[in-house]
Amino acid sequence: MINRRIEFSLLKSRLNEMIIEEEEKKEEKDERLLADLCECYLLLSSMFSNKLRSICVSCLLKVALNKEENEETQKEVEIAFMALSYISQYVEIKKDLFLNDMKEIIQYHQKHHNLTRLAYQSAWGFLMNRFYYNKSLEDYIANELHFGREAATELEELTRSVDWERKEEERGKGREEEDFIMRWIETLNNFFRNCRLWNEDFVKILSSISCIFRAAKDNHKEIRERCINFLQIATKIGAVKIDDLLKGKATDAVLEKIQQPTLDERVIFECFKFFIYISRRLKLKKKDEKEEMKRKEMVKKTFEKLEEEGYEDVIIGFQETFAFLNGIYFNSGKLSLNISDYLVDAC
Incomplete structure (x- = not known):
C-alpha cells in the first residue's frame, strides 16, 4: 500500500524533476534509467500531473512491448506492468496513450505466451483500472481481447495449483498462487462493477469463482x-442474469457454504446479501409479456431449487443474527429483518 506521506515529500519532487530532465534530453537519453525512475514514481505515488502521466505510461509501455523471451527481458516487462497496474482507476488516462499497445501486447501473449504470470495479470489490472473513465473499452475488453475466457483459464490453472487442505501456518511458498487468485478477483471486481455487456465466457468466470469459493473452506479465509x-x-449487475448464476453454479456454492456448521460472520453476511439481491431481482415484474413469462419460469426454477436444498429453514435459523450482523457490518449495506425479503415466491 502506498505511504501517503510520499505525496508531499522532497523524494517525490526529486523523482518528478529527474523524470522530466531525462525525458527532455535531446541526446544520450538513458531509456533504462528513465524506466527505473518511472517505475519508482508509480509504485510510490498515486497523484501525478498529466505530463508525468504521459511520460510514465509511454515509457513503461515501450518496455512492455519488448517481445524477447529471455529471463532479463521478462523481468523488466513484469516490473513495468506491475508499476502500471498501481495507477489508480481514479486517474484518467486517454485511450490513445495505451490502447493500441495494450492490444498488441495481450494478443501477442495469447498466441506466444511470452509474459510471466505476474506480468499478464498486471497487464489486465492496468487495463481494468482504465475502464472506470473509459466505458467504451468494454466491447474491446470482452469481445476483442476475450477477457472472460482468459481470466477463467488463469483461475482454473491457479485453482489446480493450490493445496486447499493446507492450513495458514503450513503454507510458506504455496502462498504465491493464492495471492494471484486474490489479484485476479480484484481485477474482476473492477470490471464487473461497470459491466454492461455479457457473453458466455463470463459464465465461466462465475463457475471458476464458485469453484474457488467451495475449495477455500475454512483454511483460506481471505x-x-x-x-x-x-x-x-x-447479483446486483443487470447484465448478469439469474440463469447465469445458476449455470455458473454460484447459487449451489453459496447454498452449500451457508449450511456449513462453522462459518465466519463476514461470509454469512455476504451470503444473505447474495440471496436478497436474487430475490429482489426475481420479484421485479416485466412489462414485456415474453420477458414476464421468462421471469416466472426463472422464479419457479429458483424456488424449487431453494426449497429442495432447505434454504427456508436456513433463513429461519439465522433470523435472530440479522440485527447482530447489521451492527457489525453496517457500512456494507444492511440485511433485511423481514424473512420474506430473502424468499422467492413461486406463485
Whole structure:
C-alpha cells in the first residue's frame, strides 16, 4: 500500500524533476534509467500531473512491448506492468496513450505466451483500472481481447495449483498462487462493477469463482471472503442474469457454504446479501409479456431449487443474527429483518 506521506515529500519532487530532465534530453537519453525512475514514481505515488502521466505510461509501455523471451527481458516487462497496474482507476488516462499497445501486447501473449504470470495479470489490472473513465473499452475488453475466457483459464490453472487442505501456518511458498487468485478477483471486481455487456465466457468466470469459493473452506479465509463478495456484487449487475448464476453454479456454492456448521460472520453476511439481491431481482415484474413469462419460469426454477436444498429453514435459523450482523457490518449495506425479503415466491 502506498505511504501517503510520499505525496508531499522532497523524494517525490526529486523523482518528478529527474523524470522530466531525462525525458527532455535531446541526446544520450538513458531509456533504462528513465524506466527505473518511472517505475519508482508509480509504485510510490498515486497523484501525478498529466505530463508525468504521459511520460510514465509511454515509457513503461515501450518496455512492455519488448517481445524477447529471455529471463532479463521478462523481468523488466513484469516490473513495468506491475508499476502500471498501481495507477489508480481514479486517474484518467486517454485511450490513445495505451490502447493500441495494450492490444498488441495481450494478443501477442495469447498466441506466444511470452509474459510471466505476474506480468499478464498486471497487464489486465492496468487495463481494468482504465475502464472506470473509459466505458467504451468494454466491447474491446470482452469481445476483442476475450477477457472472460482468459481470466477463467488463469483461475482454473491457479485453482489446480493450490493445496486447499493446507492450513495458514503450513503454507510458506504455496502462498504465491493464492495471492494471484486474490489479484485476479480484484481485477474482476473492477470490471464487473461497470459491466454492461455479457457473453458466455463470463459464465465461466462465475463457475471458476464458485469453484474457488467451495475449495477455500475454512483454511483460506481471505480468498473465501473475496469470492463471496464478488458473487454478491454479480447479483446486483443487470447484465448478469439469474440463469447465469445458476449455470455458473454460484447459487449451489453459496447454498452449500451457508449450511456449513462453522462459518465466519463476514461470509454469512455476504451470503444473505447474495440471496436478497436474487430475490429482489426475481420479484421485479416485466412489462414485456415474453420477458414476464421468462421471469416466472426463472422464479419457479429458483424456488424449487431453494426449497429442495432447505434454504427456508436456513433463513429461519439465522433470523435472530440479522440485527447482530447489521451492527457489525453496517457500512456494507444492511440485511433485511423481514424473512420474506430473502424468499422467492413461486406463485
